[in-house]
Structures are given as structure tokens and as C-alpha cells.
Amino acid sequence: MAYTSAMMDQMLVFDRAQVRRNRDRAAGDYAAxxxxxxxxxxxxxxxxxxIQRRFPRLLDLGSHSGLLRRGLAPKLGVEWTVCLDPSDRFAGMASASGPAVAAEEELLPFAPASFDAIVSTLSLHWVNDLPGALVQARECLKPDGLFLGAMLGGETLHELRAALTEAEIEVLGGAGPRVSPFAELQDAAGLMQRAGFALPVVDSDLLTVTYENVFLLMHELRGMGEGNAIVTRRKGMTPRTVFLRAAEIYQARHGGPNGRVPASFQILYLTGWAPHASQQKPLRPGSATHRLADALDGTEISAGDPAQPGRNRR
Structure with a gap:
């Protein structure tokens, strides 16, 4: 299931109170x-x-325990970092190393142009109004300020999603959403443009982690604070037979020679800048003064008439 821009505009996808509860529960043993x-x-x-540039005032958006602040300060010389997390317990943990606030990513309690950079790691995939959150982040940046976000993408946990869905259909006769929907790469690129960022760039990594079995994977997800918080999730206890069957399916499809099973995590990196007059602007179409063929030392060939339907091209 793709977490599309249409869904973000029209649906309440996540139970934010459950997101906060999941993170509060995870905070105590988060280091593990x-x-x-x-x-x-x-x-x-x-x-x-x-980037080789200084960012004196920085916001860590969705900070968890404050790892980013401790990692940035020695390398970039950031003078002042504010940590923000929806979890009271995580915000309390982050406050041990500097200013921290418990607040929603969609309701930023900061004045416009407050920060030179806003960085977010592994938090924005739980936001309902992602376009609105990105707009607010851009407004909190000083002109020519940097936004750099890393969030889970659509390929994340595709193995687990498929196994749980099939197991629920077999055992219960129907499936409910159990793995969060995530943004696709092309959707993220469009959202950065919609939010008004200049020079937006979106790219991705795919990380694969192996576990002894699927139950340890699910335990790890709870420990990360990544438990199910979808509004339409199945309420009540799920029979153990569903998880046992899901483990069998997962192992049969993805188990390696050593018996371990892989879990995929796709990371989308969103980079953009608050607009400023000094930034490069795209040229007007047709305004080029040099031909690409000259730069490539080649021969320019006319594209000719548009191709007609049903016509083959060699």
C-alpha cells in the first residue's frame, strides 16, 4: 500500500495518540x-x-532521544539545537543534552525564520498531514535555510506486510492493515515542490537487516516505537495462529540458508532550501545559447514528426 499525496490530503491515516503511546513505551529501553x-x-x-556550511541554529524534528544533537555538535559546530518529539518521554530524554519540547510535527510552536536548518530522521512517516508539516518546516527556516529529512519509504517491510496479510486472510478470512503505509519516492519529490522548497532533491537507500525469526523482528519494531498506529487497524487481540502462520510464510519465502530472515528498510532522503534571491533559478525553456551536440562533439538529428500510433520504430 503506497502512502500517496491523495491519501495525505483526504484521509486521517494515523492515530496520533497511539503514535505517542508507542513512542512513550519505547523510550525506556530505546538504546537497545x-x-x-x-x-x-x-x-x-x-x-x-x-554541504560545507555552518548552521548555527538547528531544529531536530522528531528527535527521539536526541541522537542527532549529540552527533552534529562535534562535526558541524552547531551552536544551538532544539529537539522536538511528540513523545513526552523522548522529549524528556533529549532535554538532558539541551533544549527540548514535546509537540506535534504538524503543529510547530516556533516563529517564522527561527532556524538555519531543520533536520528530521525517521519520524515524518507517522505524520498525517505531511504536506502541511513540510510547509510549516519551510516557514520556520530562515531564507536559504536547509531542510534535510530522512523517512521510511514504500519498500519498507514489504516482506512482513505480505506475510501478515496472507496469514490473516487464511486464518480470519480477511486482512486488516498491520504495517504502516509509507511514501513512495515520486510522491516525496512532488511534496517538496508543493511545500515551496527551492532546489528540492529526493533520493533513497535500501537497508536489509536479518533476524533469527519474524518474532524478533516484530519485537524490534515495538522497541523502536514503530508499532501499529493505523486508524483502521484491527482492534482487539489477534489469535496467535495468525502470527504463527505469518512466520511460516515469511520463513518459506525469505529465509536464508542459515535460517535467518531479512527485513527491508527503504530510506527516503528529502533535501530542499527555503527560497532566497541568491539561489540558482532554472532557465526559461528555449533560452539556451549552446547546443548539447556541440558539447558532446556530436551531430544533431531532428526528431522529425511525432510518432503515429501503431507505427514501429527501430
Whole structure:
């Protein structure tokens, strides 16, 4: 199931109160399950280092325990970082290393042009109004300020989603949503443009992690605070037979020679800048002063008339 821009405009996808409860429960033992947050935080910090620019005032949007602040300060010389997380417990943990606030990513409590950069790692995939959250982030940036977000994408946990769906159909005669829908790469690119960011760039990584069995994977997801928070999720206890059957399906389809099973995590990286007069602007179509053929030392060939339906081309 793709988390499309149409869904974000028309549907309440996530139960935000459940998102907060999941994160509050995870906070106490988060250090035992934060490997993905740590890995993506390191990758985000490396990307900011490549920009070779100072960002004195920074917002960590969806901070969890505050890993980003501790990773950025030594490498980038950030002078002042505010951590924001919807979980009271995570915000409390982050406050041990500096300013932190418990608030929603969709309702930012900051004045316009408050930050030189806003960074978000593994949090925005739980936001209902992602276009609105991105607009608010852009408004909180100073002109020419940087937004850099890393969120889970559509290929994430596709193995688990398929196994659970098939198991529920077999055992219960129907399936409810159990794995969060995630944004697709092309949707994320469009959202950055809609939010008014200049020079938007979206790319992705695919990380594969292996587990001894699917039950350890699900335990890990709960430890990350990534439990099911979809509004239309099946309420009440699920029979153990559903999970046992899902484990069988998962193992049969994806189990490796050593018996371990893989889990995929697609990471979408969203980069954009608050508009500023100094930024490069795209040229008007047809305004080029040099031919591509000259640059490539080749011969320009006319495209000719448009192709007709049913006509073959060699």
C-alpha cells in the first residue's frame, strides 16, 4: 500500500495518540533498539558535512532521544539545537543534552525564520498531514535555510506486510492493515515542490537487516516505537495462529540458508532550501545559447514528426 499525496490530503491515516503511546513505551529501553536511528543519523550528518556550511541554529524534528544533537555538535559546530518529539518521554530524554519540547510535527510552536536548518530522521512517516508539516518546516527556516529529512519509504517491510496479510486472510478470512503505509519516492519529490522548497532533491537507500525469526523482528519494531498506529487497524487481540502462520510464510519465502530472515528498510532522503534571491533559478525553456551536440562533439538529428500510433520504430 503506497502512502500517496491523495491519501495525505483526504484521509486521517494515523492515530496520533497511539503514535505517542508507542513512542512513550519505547523510550525506556530505546538504546537497545535504536540501531536504525543511529545508522540514519550518521548518514544525515555525513550529508550535512558534505554541504560545507555552518548552521548555527538547528531544529531536530522528531528527535527521539536526541541522537542527532549529540552527533552534529562535534562535526558541524552547531551552536544551538532544539529537539522536538511528540513523545513526552523522548522529549524528556533529549532535554538532558539541551533544549527540548514535546509537540506535534504538524503543529510547530516556533516563529517564522527561527532556524538555519531543520533536520528530521525517521519520524515524518507517522505524520498525517505531511504536506502541511513540510510547509510549516519551510516557514520556520530562515531564507536559504536547509531542510534535510530522512523517512521510511514504500519498500519498507514489504516482506512482513505480505506475510501478515496472507496469514490473516487464511486464518480470519480477511486482512486488516498491520504495517504502516509509507511514501513512495515520486510522491516525496512532488511534496517538496508543493511545500515551496527551492532546489528540492529526493533520493533513497535500501537497508536489509536479518533476524533469527519474524518474532524478533516484530519485537524490534515495538522497541523502536514503530508499532501499529493505523486508524483502521484491527482492534482487539489477534489469535496467535495468525502470527504463527505469518512466520511460516515469511520463513518459506525469505529465509536464508542459515535460517535467518531479512527485513527491508527503504530510506527516503528529502533535501530542499527555503527560497532566497541568491539561489540558482532554472532557465526559461528555449533560452539556451549552446547546443548539447556541440558539447558532446556530436551531430544533431531532428526528431522529425511525432510518432503515429501503431507505427514501429527501430
Amino acid at each position: 533498539h535504536d540501531f536504525l536511528k543511529r545508522e540514519i543519523t550518521e548518514r544525515v550528518v555525513d550529508r550535512m558535512c558534505d
